[in-house]
Amino acid sequence: MELSKKTIDFSNYEIAFRNKTNAQLREAYLLFKVMNNSFMVKIGKNLVKFAFSIHFPIEGIIRKTIYKFFVGGRTIEDCSKTIDKLSERNVHSILDFAAEGEEEDELFDNVCNEVLKTIDYAKANDNTPFSVFKITGIARFDLLVKLSAKEELTKEETKEYQRVYNRVESVFKKGYELGVPVLVDAEETWIQPVLDDLFLEFMKRYNKEKAIVQNTYQMYCHKSINSLKAHHQIALENGVKFGLKIVRGAYMEKERARAKEMGYPSPIQPDKASTDRDYNAIIHYLVDNIDTIDFMVATHNEESTDLLARLIEEKNLPLNHPSIYFAQLYGMSDHITYNVAEKGYNVAKYVPYGAVKTMMPYLFRRAEENSSVKGQTSRELRLIESEIKRRKSKA
Numbered sequence: 001m002e003l004s005k006k007t008i009d010f011s012n013y014e015i016a017f018r019n020k021t022n023a024q025l026r027e028a029y030l031l032f033k034v035m036n037n038s039f040m041v042k043i044g045k046n047l048v049k050f051a052f053s054i055h056f057p058i059e060g061i062i063r064k065t066i067y068k069f070f071v072g073g074r075t076i077e078d079c080s081k082t083i084d085k086l087s088e089r090n091v092h093s094i095l096d097f098a099a100e101g102e103e104e105d106e107l108f109d110n111v112c113n114e115v116l117k118t119i120d121y122a123k124a125n126d127n128t129p130f131s132v133f134k135i136t137g138i139a140r141f142d143l144l145v146k147l148s149a150k151e152e153l154t155k156e157e158t159k160e161y162q163r164v165y166n167r168v169e170s171v172f173k174k175g176y177e178l179g180v181p182v183l184v185d186a187e188e189t190w191i192q193p194v195l196d197d198l199f200l201e202f203m204k205r206y207n208k209e210k211a212i213v214q215n216t217y218q219m220y221c222h223k224s225i226n227s228l229k230a231h232h233q234i235a236l237e238n239g240v241k242f243g244l245k246i247v248r249g250a251y252m253e254k255e256r257a258r259a260k261e262m263g264y265p266s267p268i269q270p271d272k273a274s275t276d277r278d279y280n281a282i283i284h285y286l287v288d289n290i291d292t293i294d295f296m297v298a299t300h301n302e303e304s305t306d307l308l309a310r311l312i313e314e315k316n317l318p319l320n321h322p323s324i325y326f327a328q329l330y331g332m333s334d335h336i337t338y339n340v341a342e343k344g345y346n347v348a349k350y351v352p353y354g355a356v357k358t359m360m361p362y363l364f365r366r367a368e369e370n371s372s373v374k375g376q377t378s379r380e381l382r383l384i385e386s387e388i389k390r391r392k393s394k395a
Helices: 022-035 038-053 059-070 080-087 105-124 141-148 155-178 192-206 224-237 252-262 272-288 302-314 334-343 356-369 376-394
Strands: 092-097 130-133 182-184 213-218 242-247 293-298 324-329 347-353
Touching: 022 038, 022 059, 022 376, 038 356, 059 356, 080 092, 080 347, 092 105, 092 130, 105 130, 105 155, 130 155, 141 155, 141 192, 155 182, 155 192, 192 213, 192 224, 213 224, 224 242, 224 272, 242 272, 272 293, 272 302, 293 302, 302 324, 302 334, 324 334, 334 347, 347 356
Parallel strands: 092 347, 130 182, 182 213, 213 242, 242 293, 293 324, 324 347
Antiparallel strands: none
């Protein structure tokens, strides 16, 4: 698509960075400059892990740098200023308690209780229309592997799974009672089957009037497009609303490495072009079926964002159609978020929150995903540089 034909002008950096002072822009520039160096990211990750292991007081440094750019705060209450600031620009927030990778029931229960609090908060605040959780935040990974592989569980594991089931049920039930949609984040393909089973079960139970239970589909998996359509058909056959979020995907290297190690075909698309093809194809499908689907297009890709915006206009749908949302991560792709919001579409930021140590796996992923020359950070760095130059030329 030619630039002149774009529905949204993503090059309007004045809109994208309107909330940032010159000092904040310079801080962002320095952070992304460091993150753009893969060697520095690797060294930094190891140093942070070592510092935590010897109880070195590093939290203050992290809180003033990478944490404040990508995290809304330590608690829901801490995030309220961020939520209010985003809402002033017509941007909604999705509170995401980003704890993961735990092993103990007490910690899983704590995460579950925190998710329930986000549902309460969403009910009371129009600026947070969704809740979200990861099943690995409330269940042991190895248990999910056995369940997805349909392996026989021990008596203790059966009891453990019942506790997991009860947590998931409590989250969806709360969402249903309060009318708050709950997004379920996608996981590695080898634990996705149990998550899909739970999604379909609770979709049939709680999505009769509204898409409360909403699954996530990673389009870098070549089976996702067919899985999504099959799940939509199940929803239609059961007379319930289908709710979902599409993403490109987050575990590519891990997926390919495991497939190679265990000798099965890689579940990942052969190249980025194939992922982009399926991602954009499914956007057409979602818009064509808008009467029976509520969906969120979570992407930092300008082409996919503009495609959805164009289809909404071509179908003469309201720009702020209640069943359609755009979404990006907090701290990234502001040139997409704010320019989409400025046009009047529904757009939300994923706002992760939690204590500094809790947030480190999430922050490490943000840094590692975006440290290559082709990565997101390179683009973020270029955007910041462009805005700094624009402001200097206006001075």
